[in-house]
Amino acid sequence: MREITLIPGDGIGPEITEAVKAIFSAANVPVTWEEENAGQTTFDSIGELIPSTLIASLKKNKVALKGPITTPVGKGFKSINVQLRQMFDLYSNVRPAKTTPGVNTRFENVNLVLFRENTEGLYSGLEMFDERLQISDSVARLTRVGCRKIIRAAFEYANKHNCKKVTAVHKANILKSAGALFLSEASEIAKEYPHIQYDDKIIDNMCMQLVIKPEQFDVIVTTNLFGDILSDLCAGLVGGLGVVSGANIGNDMAIFEAVHGSAPDIAGQGKANPTALLRSAIMMLHHIDLKEEANRIETALDATLANREQCTGDLGGNASTMEFAQHIISKL
Template sequence: MSKTIAVIRGDGIGPEIMDATLRVLDALSVGLEYEFVEAGLVAQEKFGTLLPQSTLDSIARHRIALKSPLTTPVGEGFSSINVELRKRFDLYANVRPAISFPNTRSRFPENVDLVTVRENTEGAYIGEGQAVSEDGATATLTQRITRHGSERIVRYAFDLARRTGRRKVSIVHKANILKSTSGLFLKVAREVAAGYPEIVCNELIVDNCCMQLVMVPEQFDVIVTTNLFGDIISDLCAGLVGGLGLAPGANIGADAAIFEAVHGSAPDIAGKGIANPCALLLGAAQLLDHLNQGDKALLLRTAIRATLEARDRVTPDLGGSGTTSTFADSIISRLFN
């Protein structure tokens, strides 16, 4: 059976890595069809808005989207497109794997295999109640944590561990100082953890967690935390395994899911044909897992690993002289070997 997904080709290097990724997915024969929609600067030029209603309608209709990086103006003006998508579709779970791959610029080329599960819809990161005083001397925002939001993200993390055979969940917080917000999150997390006696659970204050990650990352399996802490920790974890070029992300809710590369649109190399497509390809593997095509997701991840190990036709950021297109060709040649 075929499944249609919304596809956002993105800004900067986005179209290049998306084209490569779709070629690989087609070679896998996973039965996907694509409805191409716009967001970001391309949409701004065409429709006068960064996030057109037609794009929102497509995601709502198909319930799954694959997204390349988008450019959102920094500072004043538009808020984050990603944050807006998460709000619109209640994509409460941000799932970021970090896995060691060979021949990468990593201090940990082996033994790292962890997942950060980040609450995606509340907390300081979404910027509620932002205000600046009239004299410009004071800025404030509101941090809101709810029992509902905490319970469902922690339950998602434990269910993921159970479903994928992972054995440990680390609850990361700052309840020693943020006694109301982090305190509620930790309290609810403990209550949820009690329902999963077969899974080891530990608790870490966020600063200690960061230190432990850069010292002994192999001790971690699944990390669950609040929005702002998860944003920081997930990028730290990407740095452990070679950077954002190898960092996929899934944004999952009850009614929709968006899969993406989490790096930026890299306008400085756009159009040069040298962008590394691995992050989006790994995001596509998460999409296949979500569609219960775990066997095809495994083939894709195995082919990526084999290509990196052989350093065959890979892009310059990985020490090769290949292009985005030749990198995809190399992966395709290994899909069924």
């Protein structure tokens, strides 16, 4: 029995978390949950955004499932997600985007995975403001080690999953130092995987290519800011943030999360779609080698998504959050 840290979050987080727990219970998944929380909820109750008990749980269990978390706005607090990623060196943000029968989109046959460097770049926190000149500077810091880690993670994933191509996305034509460093490391590491096709794309061209012919891409690897933008773009190709999974993975810890917001406007109303968190939980099961359970739940989820009447309102159905979960359970 594997113990997992569970972070329900706030807004719709607790509702979609309960739905995932119910599905896991019905599927007899051999995990137990150690619940801890973070964000606005813990700040209001104990004055801490990231409680020490959560940090201790993460260090002990090494794997977590996280719902959407609100960072208090306008009070100078750094993003909780960014803090957790940097605290535990979760350098690899992995975001699959795959077409799902029943989820209507403008595209067919999309099946790609984006690897976003998670701890460096423009999100390094290196910001300065000159009061006298009224000039703000944000530094995009890349390290050779950081580039190597995320690029190798992308190639290793492609190798393990028999993917045909890895595409490195950059802006080396303008960012002569940072962009060139990332691109040169990608070119060198690609030589170690001669059976995998490698190419690179400038970020603006990549955005255009993704909305013209997304099926040409397989595994994409890029820096922090570009990855933040592209991951949402890729989600839009397959139905939006409500149906895609996400993971933050380091060498010895992984946090799987719903990548959408906490949607406080519908919290407590039973309207929330738990698909994104459930798919992240399925990724988590693969990560801890519970592949049979992962495949059973994924098959039941896909069968439910194919029946629009059994889906939540955002997907064109009439089901509540827990009714949707029960439809999945009935197909296990």
